[in-house]
Amino acid sequence: MAQASGDPMTAATLTTSARDTAEPIAVSIKGLRKSFGGKTVLDGVDLTIRRGEFVVLLGPSGTGKTTLLRLLTGLETPDAGDVLVPGRRTTVYQEPRLIPSKRVLANVIVGQRRSSRNREAGVRALAEVNLEDKARQWPATLSGGEAQRAALARALxxxxxxxxxxxxxxxxxxxxxxxxxxxxxxLVARHRPAVLMVTHDVDEAIRLADRVLILDRGRFATDAHLDLARPRDRADPEILRYHTEFLAQLGVAPGTTSPDRL
Structure with a gap:
């Protein structure tokens, strides 16, 4: 595992349900602090994510969600605390970030050694995201959804x-x-990576997550394990309960227009 270290700080340990404990730990964060210009963004954060666990991070803009991701990618360093992450990690962003001058398959395997094995792996990844017929296309010919699927194939x-x-x-x-x-x-169920996803969409979080975290003033105000069957029915009373609770914790009043996009 890769590690970034600082002065450890005391913070409450997040709970982990018994069903998760059989999987190895992929991410371990203890006492994480990060400030910018004298403003504390993350304040003594503790977090454990296990292999195969799909964790979704919610919170209003400016609460440190993207900062936490950047710390896990290594693009930022903590002011204090310990961050342990796997050596093999990758990020899919809001923009596909495909290279216009490379065909789709070349984008999927960009940065890897040229070999028939890597090329075959790229072809398989495109097949997994239903883009096998787009391997020789240029990124400009793809729709938005197709481009994002290519970015997902590049990650996987x-x-x-x-x-x-x-x-x-x-x-x-x-x-x-x-x-x-x-x-x-x-794809996550098939490949079983640990996942940390940032979104502003409460419905999306409930639809995908094993666990939902809500950041508030630099700490996790909520750490909820969603023991719900899949696929998930939005009409399920338990899902409606989570929806109402998460919106309330995010400060969104009932009846607010477009409450899921904060």
Whole structure:
């Protein structure tokens, strides 16, 4: 595991349900602190994510969600605390970030050694996201959903132990968004990486997550394990209860217009 260290700080340990304890720990954060310009963004954060666990992070803008992702990718360093992450980790962003001058398959295996084995792995990854017929296409010919599926294939071909998702569906239309949620859920169940996903969409969080975290003033105000059957029915009273509770914790009053996009 890769490690970033600082002065450890005391913070409440997050709970882990018994059903999770059989899987190895992929991410371990203890006493994490991060400030910018004298403003504390993360304040003594503790977090454990196990392999195969799909964790979704909610919180209003400016609460440190993206900062936490950047710390896990190594793009930021903590002011204090310990961060242990797997060596194999990758991120899918809101924008697909495909290279326009490379064909789709070349984008999927970009940065990897040229070999028939890597090429075959790229072809398999494209097949998993239903883009096998787009391997020779240019990125400019893809729809938004297709481009994001190519970005997902690029992440999965590296067989990450930790998959970070930074609002990957935010720019998609409603129908494509639902299709991508189903695809990601299926792929994560198949490949079993640890997942940390940032979103502003409460429905999306409940649809995908094994566990929902809510950041508030630099700490986790909520750590909820969602023991719900899949696929999940939005009419399920338990899902409606979570929906209401999460919105309340995010400060959204009942009846607010478009409450799921904070």
């Amino acid at each position: 071909v590296r067989e990450p132990e930790l998959l970070l998702l930074d609002e990957p569906f935010a720019a998609l239309d409603a129908l494509t968004r639902l299709q991508m949620q189903d695809l990601v859920g299926d």
